[in-house]
Amino acid sequence: MSVEVLELPEADKLAPITKVETEIVRMRKAYSGLTIKDTNDKEGFGKVTAARKEVKALRVQVDKERKTLIDDAVKWQRQVNEVAKGITEQLVAIEEPLQQKENDFIAERERQKQEAERQRLEKLRARCLVIASIPDVLFDGVSYILQDVTIDAEGIEKLSDDAFQTKVEAFEAKYQTILEARLEAERIAKEEADRLEAARKEQEAAAAELKRQQEELAAERKRLDDEKAAHEAALKREQEEKDAETRRAQREADAKAAEEKRLADLEAARQEAAEKARQEAELKAKQEAEAKAEADRIAKEKEVKRLARRPDLMKFVDMTSDVLKVVNSFEFKTEEGKSAQASFLTGIELLIKSSTLSKAE
Structure with a gap:
């Protein structure tokens, strides 16, 4: 979500930053309940990612407005920084849980991938042990052989x-x-x-x-x-x-x-x-x-x-x-x-x- 900055009267120069608070209320209400059910929940992952990007964009916009305001006058610097810091902390409080959910989603996907590979190798090892445990079965480096009965490791x-x-x-x-x-x-x-x-x-x-x-x-x-x-x-x-x-x-x-x-x-x-x-x-x-x-x-x-x-x-x-x-x-x-x-x-x-x-x- 992009934030449109309006030209404001001199009496309200902090409005480009403070007006974002209404968006913070809306975002906190809309995004705090977002979840990712499991590694197959691509829709939930997409919503969390889109929400995080929207919050980040608003945070970046506020930071830009902060820099613009402090450039206009040094006397506004302290006030602008304090207001921006408070707003930024509020945005970060919303953004960080979303970022954590993204990280958890990606980590779970990787864990499941590694677990699937481990199970595949374990199953192959167990099958090879079953064949090798039969008396007189020989392994020539490629296949298990017992007279005319054979099977290769890949098979x-x-x-x-x-x-x-x-x-x-x-x-x-x-x-x-x-x-x-x-x-x-x-x-x-x-x-x-x-x-x-x-x-x-x-x-x-x-x-x-x-x-x-x-x-x-x-x-x-x-x-x-x-x-x-x-x-x-x-x-x-x-x-x-x-x-x-x-x-x-x-x-x-x-x-x-x-x-x-x-x-x-x-x-x-x-x-x-x-x-x-x-x-x-x-x-x-x-x-x-x-x-x-x-x-x-x-x-x-x-x-x-x-x-x-x-x-x-x-x-x-x-x-x-x-x-x-x-x-x-x-x-x-x-x-x-x-x-x-x-x-x-x-x-x-x-x-x-x-x-x-x-x-x-």
Whole structure:
């Protein structure tokens, strides 16, 4: 609002300043109740700004009039300054609250802008932490990767909450598949280790039994050698006593013949037992060699079949990955649509797991 200054008679030279008091009353009444509701209240902000500018213009005009009056006469200077100061203080009292409301409006807008940016960064950080917390997920500096399931850092922020949740579920499902395959491989490895351990224990038991038999044969051989030595000593004594005791010698000769026959029978029995043990050991070694050859043949056949299946398995993996990508490329808005998509994905994954190629591996 501009203030028109009229030519006044000499008797009322302060009128250009004092007449503004009526405007002050009006402004105080009109502008003291102005408010800005929030950062979206552009109309309220415009009214406050326009009011402040109008008050400022009137204040500036009063100051101009003050300078004009004090230039006319030094004696008016003190009076003009005092009147102008009082009026200026009244105008400033109206202007400053308006200025504060403008400042508060601008500060609130900036605070809200900073808060929105903080929330955006916090949400992005939280999403990245969710993806990174899934086991086996790798970050190459650009994207999060778990085999064929990937998402780049920029794409994470653009996804809606539902789409992001779907992506997280895809990562979790892929990890579950990897975990199941890993557990199955560990189970097979444990079964093979248990089988080898059982075979090792059987071999140790067989070796212990063979050692026991060998020790018994050695003990029997020592016993026979001791008996033979004792017999030779007896023969020597018999020879020395032969001239004196013919009849005793004859009896001893008969006894010797009987003993030699007994020893011969024992030796024959020992040799027969040793031969039988040797044949049994050879038969067992042959059976073990044949079993090992059969196991090697079966293992080679399995490896040949596995290598033959490898190209088909790679094609099957590519095919199923393409199918899953196509299904995941559709974004459903309703809960029924999302549920149908999830059920379809579950059905596909079950078919993949139950395929002959997956089970063969």
